[in-house]
Amino acid sequence: MIEAAFFALLVIGMVGAGAGVVLLNRITGAALLMAFTFLCNAGMFLLLGAETIAMFQVLIYVGAITVLILYGVMFTPQRDRPYALFFQKQTPLAALFVAPIAIAVAVFSFSFRDSTAGPKGADLAPLATSVFRDFAFPFEVASVLLLAAMVGAIVLVKREDE
Amino acid sequence: MVPGPFGLDPVLWAVLRLVIAVALAAGLVFNGALAQIYLERKIQAIIQDRTGPMHTGPYGLLQTFADAIKLLGKEDIRARLTDHWFFLAAPAIVFAPMLASYVVIPFAPGVMGADLNVGLLYLTTLGSMTVLGIVIAGWASNNKYSLIGGLRSAGQLISYEVPQIVSLVTVVLVVGSLSMTAIVGSQPGLQVNALIIPLAFVTYFIAGLAETNRVPFDLPEAESELVAGFLTEYSGMRWGLFFVAEYGEVTVVSSIIATLWFGGWHGPFTDVHPLLGPALGVLWFTLKTYFFVLVFMWIRATLPRFRIDQLMSFCWKFLIPVTLVNLLVTAILVLAFPTSLVPVAIANWILLFVFAASIPFLQRRRLVSLRARLAAREHAVA
Amino acid sequence: MPDYNLSYVYVFAFFVVGAGIVSVMMLLSHLLAPFKPTREKLRTYESGEEPVGQAWGRYPTHFYVFALLFVVFDVEVIFLFPWAVLFRELGWYGLVEMAVFIAILVVGLFYAWKKKALNWY
Numbered sequence: 001m002i003e004a005a006f007f008a009l010l011v012i013g014m015v016g017a018g019a020g021v022v023l024l025n026r027i028t029g030a031a032l033l034m035a036f037t038f039l040c041n042a043g044m045f046l047l048l049g050a051e052t053i054a055m056f057q058v059l060i061y062v063g064a065i066t067v068l069i070l071y072g073v074m075f076t077p078q079r080d081r082p083y084a085l086f087f088q089k090q091t092p093l094a095a096l097f098v099a100p101i102a103i104a105v106a107v108f109s110f111s112f113r114d115s116t117a118g119p120k121g122a123d124l125a126p127l128a129t130s131v132f133r134d135f136a137f138p139f140e141v142a143s144v145l146l147l148a149a150m151v152g153a154i155v156l157v158k159r160e161d162e
Numbered sequence: 163m164v165p166g167p168f169g170l171d172p173v174l175w176a177v178l179r180l181v182i183a184v185a186l187a188a189g190l191v192f193n194g195a196l197a198q199i200y201l202e203r204k205i206q207a208i209i210q211d212r213t214g215p216m217h218t219g220p221y222g223l224l225q226t227f228a229d230a231i232k233l234l235g236k237e238d239i240r241a242r243l244t245d246h247w248f249f250l251a252a253p254a255i256v257f258a259p260m261l262a263s264y265v266v267i268p269f270a271p272g273v274m275g276a277d278l279n280v281g282l283l284y285l286t287t288l289g290s291m292t293v294l295g296i297v298i299a300g301w302a303s304n305n306k307y308s309l310i311g312g313l314r315s316a317g318q319l320i321s322y323e324v325p326q327i328v329s330l331v332t333v334v335l336v337v338g339s340l341s342m343t344a345i346v347g348s349q350p351g352l353q354v355n356a357l358i359i360p361l362a363f364v365t366y367f368i369a370g371l372a373e374t375n376r377v378p379f380d381l382p383e384a385e386s387e388l389v390a391g392f393l394t395e396y397s398g399m400r401w402g403l404f405f406v407a408e409y410g411e412v413t414v415v416s417s418i419i420a421t422l423w424f425g426g427w428h429g430p431f432t433d434v435h436p437l438l439g440p441a442l443g444v445l446w447f448t449l450k451t452y453f454f455v456l457v458f459m460w461i462r463a464t465l466p467r468f469r470i471d472q473l474m475s476f477c478w479k480f481l482i483p484v485t486l487v488n489l490l491v492t493a494i495l496v497l498a499f500p501t502s503l504v505p506v507a508i509a510n511w512i513l514l515f516v517f518a519a520s521i522p523f524l525q526r527r528r529l530v531s532l533r534a535r536l537a538a539r540e541h542a543v544a
Numbered sequence: 545m546p547d548y549n550l551s552y553v554y555v556f557a558f559f560v561v562g563a564g565i566v567s568v569m570m571l572l573s574h575l576l577a578p579f580k581p582t583r584e585k586l587r588t589y590e591s592g593e594e595p596v597g598q599a600w601g602r603y604p605t606h607f608y609v610f611a612l613l614f615v616v617f618d619v620e621v622i623f624l625f626p627w628a629v630l631f632r633e634l635g636w637y638g639l640v641e642m643a644v645f646i647a648i649l650v651v652g653l654f655y656a657w658k659k660k661a662l663n664w665y
Contacts, residue, residue: 003549028301032248035294046552055283056622063290063323064615067316070297071611074313121279121548124340128626132638139623139641143648146616150652153612154661157605180554184561234569237578250570258562265554275558276551283625284555290618313607320614327621334628399573403566471664474610478662482617482653486646489624493631493639500632 007047014040027073035066049120052127183275187264195409196226202459209463236398248302253396253403255295259288260410267417268342270427270443281342282334285418286327289373292411293319296382299404300392312392314470315375315382321477322372322379328485329366332359332492333422336506346426356423358507361488361514363423365481370415372473374408377462381470416454417447424450480524484517609661613653620649 017040020033038061045054131139170178200215200223207214215222265275266284278284293316300312334340336359337348349355356363372379382392393401420426429446431439468476491513495506627634627642634641656662 002553028248032294032298049548051278051280051548051552052283052626055280055287059283059287059290059622060615060618063287063293064320064611064618067293067297067320068608068611068615070301071313071608074301074309124280124626124629128630128634131623132627132630132634132641136641140644140648143620143645146619147648147652150613150616150649151655154609154656154659157609158659158661176550180557183554184557187558188561188565234573235576236573237580238573253570254563254566257566258559261562261565262555262558265551265558276554278551278555317607317610321610324614324617324621328624331621331624331628334625335631338629338632340625340629398577399569403569474664475662478610478613478653479657483650486650490643490646493642496631497636497639 003047006043010040010043010047013037014044028070031066031069031073034069035062038062038066050123051121052124183265187261187275190264190413191261191406191410194413195406196230198409198412198455198459199226199229199405201456202462205456205459206463209460230402233399233402238398238400248298249395252295252299252302253400253407255298256292257403257407257410259291259295260407260414263288263411263414266342267414268346268421268426269447270440271343273440273444274343277341277343280340282330282340282345285414286323286330289326290320290323292407296392299396303392303395305395308392308395311382315392318375318379318382318470318473319373321474322369322481325365325477325481325485326369326373328482328489329362329369330418330422332362332485332489335489335492335496336503342421342426345422346428349425349428354423354425354428358503359423359488359492359510361510361517362485362492363419364514364517365485365488366422367419368481370419371458371461372477374411374415374458376412376458378465378468379473380462381467381473412455412458413451416458417451419454420447420450426450488513606661606664609656610664613656616649616652620646 014037017033017037021030021037024030024033038057041061042054042057045051045057203225204214204222215225218224218228263285266278266281268274268277296319297312297316300308300310300315303309333345333355336355337345339345339348371377375383393404396404427440427443427447429442431442434442488510491509492506495509496503499505623645624642627638631638
């Protein structure tokens, strides 16, 4: 009962904030609503019993990526969007393309049966064993990907300076 | 759900316990801030060979009450161009995570808000949410000083989160769990973790100084730099809330140090009596925490301030490699000697001495290279 | 208290109370304090000079480099948490994996150092 109430709150928060990100005129407001969407996402993970993933979500997305995006927004010439993205000429065409995909996704998600979830809150140990034993190689590839991101950012920033 | 004392209904007891926990935490934060403001002024005064507040109440004890009442009554000056909602929300984004940190702090064996399985991870997550509040505060003031101050402060905070978290992970390596009660439980008697992993303690202490914007890392709040940084446009109670949040954060960092490295609530006579034991545990815990708070204040009265580039290069070029090396060495030794912690302790103390001894050595090298560069430039000009 | 749901209700309650305390303080201050805005008081503060131009403009890019380096090291650090908890079960194999992971990222840090990207100016 209480879980359903929290779930409803989180859904309203997430969908509302997501709509706000797209529709808001002020760009920094959109960035901060995006951070709120991440927080609601973390709340969803908590409801599912994945507390470690929820903490990781807040740590990375709200703590690091939002700050990165805010830094990026503050470097661009601050001219807020004069009108929301909703009232553009391509809206009917976009709706035509997106509608069948959205209907398919909705039908698919309603056809889920109750999966056998593990006990709540015990997700650190399975996470560790699966990352470090089953998916060890993708884990190392991820580190190379991060290295590429670092090097790419440094090269781009240095080129702008010189 | 457990039934409460005197056979109370479990649901009623859960709600009552929650209310008590929240009230206690809020009371701790505000009274702690009051006490710490007074202590800070007195300690700074004593170290600077003067008397500090003496007039309001006996020995100036009522000084912070007077300050608080003054702050409440100050006019709320809001420059016309500020972004209204974010300006209002920034103190809340900084204050709420700090208050939420008190849920997992282990005061005594039964006296704890909620023993989360990932207590330590939860604390670091809350630390990273404060950064967002400071960026918003700096931006919403629509003031060049505030914006630069806020971005600088955010840069400092995010940089020092990495060595902070790696130091915490070193402790988790030795203990084997993220839950705060398990960490306290792994240090029975005098076998405190400070004797086993002192280098992690030192690096966490330094990173904690930087995370809470305390001297020598208090560039964002310094009065002689950028006015008051991101706090420039905040007056009255809003400023007061930021400061209560800062002192609350100092208390949280000190209690993490006391828990992880100095045994938390352990102390003599804690298991004597089922009711008196936890009370004594709370006493020991508070004493240890406030010892570190006093050390923070002592450092404030003693050390000068770092420049922003010194601060950043110290973090990225020195602290992060040191903490990563510490982590790997501890990991190798814990695996190599699975039954005893003595080799880990020996290696860690050696690393600590190397760390402390290398600082003057590196400084001398930097000085030599700077002088060489200066001489080369003069030679090129002449 | 091993009860999962109750623990997170505590967390949520503490957050709500934190925001509530801030609102109450603001309200108190609003009720108790005078509010007489004058033109001088409403100007942005610039040490007595007149503020020139908008507060936004082009800023040096080193902020961005540090933010990105922090994102990368943050991702590294979140892999450290599960590894440290299950450290003894993962044994030497896990240690070598994590050492390789950290080494690759330290190479990136070293590259940034050599390219002078870590200088704050």
